[in-house]
Amino acid sequence: MLAYVTLALFSARGSINGYDGSDAVTYMWIGQGMLMTTYIISPSRMSEIAQRIRSGDIATDLQRPLDFQLYWLAQDLGRGTYHAIFRGVPPFVLGALVFSLRLPTSPLVWLAFVASVILAVLVSFGMRFLVNLTAAWVLDYRGFASIAGFTWPFLAGNYIPLAALPDWAYHLAILLPTACLIQTPAAVFLGKPDTGQALLLQLGWAVALLGLGRVVLRRAERRLVVQGG
Amino acid sequence: MAELRFSGLEARPWFGAHLALIRGSWRSQKAYPVSFVMLTGAMLFGTSLDFVTIAIIFTRLPRLGGFSLYEVALLYGISGVSFAITDLALGAVDLLPDYIRLGTLDTLLLRPLGILYQIATSELALRRAGKLGQSVAVLLLALVGLHIAWTPAKLGMLLLTLVTGPLLFGSIWVACTAHVFWTIDTGEVANAFYYGGNLFAQYPVDLFGRWLRDLMTFVLPLAFVSYEPALYILDKADPFGLPGFVPLLTPAVALAAVAVAAVVWHAGLRRYQGTGS
Numbered sequence: 001m002l003a004y005v006t007l008a009l010f011s012a013r014g015s016i017n018g019y020d021g022s023d024a025v026t027y028m029w030i031g032q033g034m035l036m037t038t039y040i041i042s043p044s045r046m047s048e049i050a051q052r053i054r055s056g057d058i059a060t061d062l063q064r065p066l067d068f069q070l071y072w073l074a075q076d077l078g079r080g081t082y083h084a085i086f087r088g089v090p091p092f093v094l095g096a097l098v099f100s101l102r103l104p105t106s107p108l109v110w111l112a113f114v115a116s117v118i119l120a121v122l123v124s125f126g127m128r129f130l131v132n133l134t135a136a137w138v139l140d141y142r143g144f145a146s147i148a149g150f151t152w153p154f155l156a157g158n159y160i161p162l163a164a165l166p167d168w169a170y171h172l173a174i175l176l177p178t179a180c181l182i183q184t185p186a187a188v189f190l191g192k193p194d195t196g197q198a199l200l201l202q203l204g205w206a207v208a209l210l211g212l213g214r215v216v217l218r219r220a221e222r223r224l225v226v227q228g229g
Numbered sequence: 230m231a232e233l234r235f236s237g238l239e240a241r242p243w244f245g246a247h248l249a250l251i252r253g254s255w256r257s258q259k260a261y262p263v264s265f266v267m268l269t270g271a272m273l274f275g276t277s278l279d280f281v282t283i284a285i286i287f288t289r290l291p292r293l294g295g296f297s298l299y300e301v302a303l304l305y306g307i308s309g310v311s312f313a314i315t316d317l318a319l320g321a322v323d324l325l326p327d328y329i330r331l332g333t334l335d336t337l338l339l340r341p342l343g344i345l346y347q348i349a350t351s352e353l354a355l356r357r358a359g360k361l362g363q364s365v366a367v368l369l370l371a372l373v374g375l376h377i378a379w380t381p382a383k384l385g386m387l388l389l390t391l392v393t394g395p396l397l398f399g400s401i402w403v404a405c406t407a408h409v410f411w412t413i414d415t416g417e418v419a420n421a422f423y424y425g426g427n428l429f430a431q432y433p434v435d436l437f438g439r440w441l442r443d444l445m446t447f448v449l450p451l452a453f454v455s456y457e458p459a460l461y462i463l464d465k466a467d468p469f470g471l472p473g474f475v476p477l478l479t480p481a482v483a484l485a486a487v488a489v490a491a492v493v494w495h496a497g498l499r500r501y502q503g504t505g506s
């Protein structure tokens with residue numbers, strides 16, 4: 001439905017920040033699929049680890065001879081693959097039936113798109129992991145989870161393509177990790193300029209967030225011991 | 230078992246029970262004050278973001294589907310208030326799939342109260358009030374910014390939408406959720422119609438493709454939540470050439486929707502046999 005609104009906006013203006021009407025509609029349908037693939041769709045679905053911290057089940061997880069973060073990351077990559085195929089592709093095909101969407105012709109672009117989707121899941125996991133770990137400090141993590149649940153889809157460009165933001169906000173928003181979730185894969189798919197730079201930024205955020213996740217996890221583990229697990 | 234209803238008891242305790250629930254809910258939610266403040270704040274802030282989206286669109290465009298920013302704000306306000314009232318009163322109906330799957334609906338059926346009433350009052354999430362406050366604010370903003378030449382009829386129409394809007398949303402919500410009596414699934418379909426419906430009613434219908442527009446006007450009468458009444462209040466002609474009296478049909482459409490929802494709900498309840506779990 002927002003695709004219609006976006007189409008009306010971008011067609012009336014001709015093009016905004018280099019996006020025309022069919023770019024924008026394609027963007028919205030990619031966004032639909034990425035929302036599930038990156039799993040930022042609702043706060044309650046983001047908080048499995050937090051629930052385990054709250055219930056104390058995390059003690060069992062930490063005893064396993066596996067790296068805690070990698071264990072969950074592996075699970076999340078599996079989930080992301082499943083959602084990309086079964087919740088990402090069908091809406092896009094449906095969208096392609098109703099609207100005229102723009103498809104890349106070069107196989108190189110498809111390859112870059114797949115890479116970008118994988119990086120998007122990594123960044124998304126890094127962000128969700130951090131929000132979940134707040135449960136080690138505040139017992140009711142739902143406040144953080146729901147703030148994330150509302151702001152992330154917006155900052156990721158799910159409601160409206162980031163290109164439609166006022167110019168200063170657009171240039172700021174595309175630097176945030178949230179832009180890696182929908183904006184970057186969509187820009188790569190549409191073959192926008194500076195694709196290489198955007199992919200590098202995604203990679204940078206993925207590494208930074210996963211690294212930060214490890215540091216915070218160490219501190220959270222120490223805290224859990226104090227609480228008696 | 231569904232026939233075992235004592236109709237006299239159904240309507241009467243509604244208000245008193247609701248007050249007791251609000252008190253109880255308030256007390257329990259006060260137990261985690263930081264979280265409650267954050268949840269309500271998140272709701273208030275999060276629901277504002279879709280209005281921010283609209284405002285962003287208007288930084289790029291002077292008019293959208295023939296509506297100015299304040300006119301879209303009127304649509305948004307009416308739709309938002311209606312949705313928030315429905316959500317406060319009937320939001321707990323999304324628990325119905327759980328009641329059916331876990332078999333706890335049997336307990337409710339034994340009690341001499343309407344099932345819908347019992348489910349609706351089983352949970353009252355005060356944080357949903359955040360949405361109401363935000364929508365009222367946008368509605369007031371629209372009314373201040375619009376300079377409408379008020380007549381008693383237009384004022385009547387505005388007040389009427391605050392009744393017919395929740396009735397329409399509520400009917401669609403209940404009727405769509407009732408499909409789980411047949412399918413015993415998680416009710417995701419109903420959610421799509423429910424939240425999608427609110428989104429739809431925030432924008433001028435003119436924007437949407439023909440089939441979607443027809444679906445939302447004649448099958449699921451969401452155009453009557455905000456768009457048709459707003460055309461009347463703003464003295465706008467229907468861009469699809471529907472006659473001028475159509476907005477005046479709003480109350481009739483709302484009552485018809487309630488009737489259809491009631492039929493579907495009762496048919497569902499009669500169909501219910503338990504899941505054997």
